[in-house]
Amino acid sequence: MSTTRHNWTKEEILDIYNKPLMDLLYDAATIHRQQHDPNVVQVSTLLSIKTGGCSEDCGYCPQAARYHTNIEGNDLMSVQQVKAQALRAKEGGSSRVCMGAAWRNVKDGEEFDQVLEMVRTINKLDMEVCCTLGMLTENQAQRLAEAGLYAYNHNLDSSEEYYKEVISTRGYQDRLDTIDNVRKTNVTVCSGGIIGMGERLEDRAGMLVALSTLNPQPESTPINALVAVEGTPLEDQKPVSIWDMIRMVATTRIVLPETQVRLSAGRTQMSREGQAMCFFAGANSIFAGDKLLTTPNPDVNEDMKMFKLLGLNPQKPFTKKVQPQTVEAVASEFEALGEKPKWTRPEHTIERNEAAKQKAKAVK
Numbered sequence: 482m483s484t485t486r487h488n489w490t491k492e493e494i495l496d497i498y499n500k501p502l503m504d505l506l507y508d509a510a511t512i513h514r515q516q517h518d519p520n521v522v523q524v525s526t527l528l529s530i531k532t533g534g535c536s537e538d539c540g541y542c543p544q545a546a547r548y549h550t551n552i553e554g555n556d557l558m559s560v561q562q563v564k565a566q567a568l569r570a571k572e573g574g575s576s577r578v579c580m581g582a583a584w585r586n587v588k589d590g591e592e593f594d595q596v597l598e599m600v601r602t603i604n605k606l607d608m609e610v611c612c613t614l615g616m617l618t619e620n621q622a623q624r625l626a627e628a629g630l631y632a633y634n635h636n637l638d639s640s641e642e643y644y645k646e647v648i649s650t651r652g653y654q655d656r657l658d659t660i661d662n663v664r665k666t667n668v669t670v671c672s673g674g675i676i677g678m679g680e681r682l683e684d685r686a687g688m689l690v691a692l693s694t695l696n697p698q699p700e701s702t703p704i705n706a707l708v709a710v711e712g713t714p715l716e717d718q719k720p721v722s723i724w725d726m727i728r729m730v731a732t733t734r735i736v737l738p739e740t741q742v743r744l745s746a747g748r749t750q751m752s753r754e755g756q757a758m759c760f761f762a763g764a765n766s767i768f769a770g771d772k773l774l775t776t777p778n779p780d781v782n783e784d785m786k787m788f789k790l791l792g793l794n795p796q797k798p799f800t801k802k803v804q805p806q807t808v809e810a811v812a813s814e815f816e817a818l819g820e821k822p823k824w825t826r827p828e829h830t831i832e833r834n835e836a837a838k839q840k841a842k843a844v845k
């Protein structure tokens with residue numbers, strides 16, 4: 482019988498999060514074993530196909546053009562470059578490639594056509610393809626689906642209330658609308674968030690309410706620990722404690738029982754023992770490769786040594802859902818509509834974002 486519920490309240494989720502740790506771990510591990518093979522963990526590779534120069538003001542992100550960080554920007558990669566990286570990832574044991582572009586939203590045109598070709602190319606390598614390209618319309622989601630996209634990532638980041646303290650250039654409803662557009666296709670949804678941005682426990686629970694009340698729930702949920710990057714508004718945030726990470730993973734597992742829970746950013750700060758507890762608590766995916774978009778990540782060989790030590794096996798591609806068919810561009814039934822959707826731009830003032838922007842102006 483499915484244990485999935487879509488009516489979790491913040492109070493219920495907080496009660497779970499604050500349980501004695503041994504009870505929380507036992508409950509999460511029990512649900513994990515009912516729904517998933519506890520010795521199988523998916524290895525995904527995150528590839529930044531277009532880096533930096535983003536118009537948004539996400540307080541955690543070194544790719545926002547308005548802050549002064551040390552990242553190197555890059556224009557959109559070529560299809561051949563992406564194919565070479567995907568093949569390397571496959572050899573390293575990855576079953577999924579997630580391509581990220583630092584865009585506010587997808588725009589119809591040559592660059593999007595190039596991304597569609599990347600999707601076709603990777604799907605033909607028999608790997609799961611995921612994209613994270615910002616907000617997108619239903620037509621754009623359909624075109625990605627037709628190219629063979631397996632998953633679309635669009636994080637809620639935090640609770641609706643705390644989102645306003647981190648980002649002022651778009652609204653929470655825009656995120657939900659994009660997820661809804663993806664849901665109108667056969668592409669699976671990947672959506673999660675970040676802890677350690679200064680949010681309260683209520684905000685962590687609030688984010689899990691938002692994710693768990695989606696029906697269907699996301700097939701994949703990344704849980705990131707903030708990597709505080711110099712120059713961003715959140716540069717002074719303290720690292721997330723491993724106990725918070727374990728509690729967040731376990732609580733996510735309980736309220737999203739069927740979802741693939743991903744240990745994402747912040748793994749370099751975690752010991753093997755800490756990661757092992759996260760796997761026990763229900764995490765069943767990691768990102769491999771020495772970089773996560775722009776922040777450091779453990780070396781893939783180190784991860785494989787950890788897998789051996791813990792007796793974990795990498796998940797095979799298309800274990801959870803069959804491989805989508807790729808339709809070639811010439812046979813496409815969807816054409817670019819050249820839409821100009823009105824995504825929200827609330828532009829309220831977030832003082833620490835403003836301060837980081839002024840500091841960057843002074844440096845430049």
Ligand code: SF4
Pocket residue numbers: 535536537538539542543544545582583584585615
């Ligand atoms: S998180 Fe994405 S949308 Fe926000 S600034 Fe970074 S690249 Fe842009």
